[in-house]
Amino acid sequence: MAHDPNISPLRLAVFVGSHGRGSNLFAIHDAINAGTLPAQIVCVVGSRADAPAIVRARNAGLVTKIVSPKDRTDPEYAAVLLRVLRGHDADSVALAGYMRRLPEAVVAAFPNRVVNIHPSLLPAFGGHGMYGEKVHQAVMDSGVKVSGCTVHFVDENFDTGAIISQTVVDVLEGDTAQTLAARVLECEHRAFAEALTALARGQLRVVGRRVVRTLLPSV
Numbered sequence: 001m002a003h004d005p006n007i008s009p010l011r012l013a014v015f016v017g018s019h020g021r022g023s024n025l026f027a028i029h030d031a032i033n034a035g036t037l038p039a040q041i042v043c044v045v046g047s048r049a050d051a052p053a054i055v056r057a058r059n060a061g062l063v064t065k066i067v068s069p070k071d072r073t074d075p076e077y078a079a080v081l082l083r084v085l086r087g088h089d090a091d092s093v094a095l096a097g098y099m100r101r102l103p104e105a106v107v108a109a110f111p112n113r114v115v116n117i118h119p120s121l122l123p124a125f126g127g128h129g130m131y132g133e134k135v136h137q138a139v140m141d142s143g144v145k146v147s148g149c150t151v152h153f154v155d156e157n158f159d160t161g162a163i164i165s166q167t168v169v170d171v172l173e174g175d176t177a178q179t180l181a182a183r184v185l186e187c188e189h190r191a192f193a194e195a196l197t198a199l200a201r202g203q204l205r206v207v208g209r210r211v212v213r214t215l216l217p218s219v
């Protein structure tokens with residue numbers, strides 16, 4: 001599918017984690033290549049050059065930047081991130097497996113332009129220390145019958161920003177944290193690309209805590 005010429009593609013920076021596989025990054029990349037997501041990945045930011053997601057990104061020819069928070073104060077870390085984002089003329093940020101709290105200065109510089117994916121139905125199983133497999137283990141331990149993923153705008157706290165979309169996944173008898181994680185991950189890939197597409201099309205409006213979807217402007 002060709003991009004709508006009336007939509008200016010997102011200039012997207014994707015932040016990845018040091019242990020993530022980069023599957024969400026590549027779901028975004030694939031949606032762009034398929035012509036469904038009007039965006040360009042202007043840089044992939046990670047904290048370690050040998051992180052699997054960074055290695056995959058580099059091998060795919062994407063621009064990668066290594067910015068480590070180690071030995072930096074929060075304002076120093078924020079300043080370097082902002083320099084990288086501005087240096088690549090990014091207008092939006094996708095957190096794809098990024099496990100830290102994004103410095104406030106970065107969130108403030110991109111109001112309602114930073115989007116995170118989390119592998120549970122927030123506000124349940126979110127917050128500091130709740131990431132990756134820990135989330136799915138906590139879901140299994142709690143006995144809840146449904147889980148899923150949440151795509152949300154990022155604010156200055158962990159996992160508390162306005163929710164763009166949620167996808168529900170049944171917890172099945174016989175599930176383990178790993179089998180549940182695999183089914184949730186499939187939903188994440190679709191949900192992330194879909195939410196970013198809505199952002200690119202200018203369809204997301206934040207009203208208080210609520211994200212309201214507007215119809216596509218008629219052309």
Ligand code: GAR
Nearest residue numbers: 020021022023024097118119131132
């Ligand atoms: C994904 O499941 C994502 O939802 C999760 O990390 C994984 C990264 O996988 N993020 C969080 O837990 C954030 N709190 P990926 O590297 O294959 O995209």
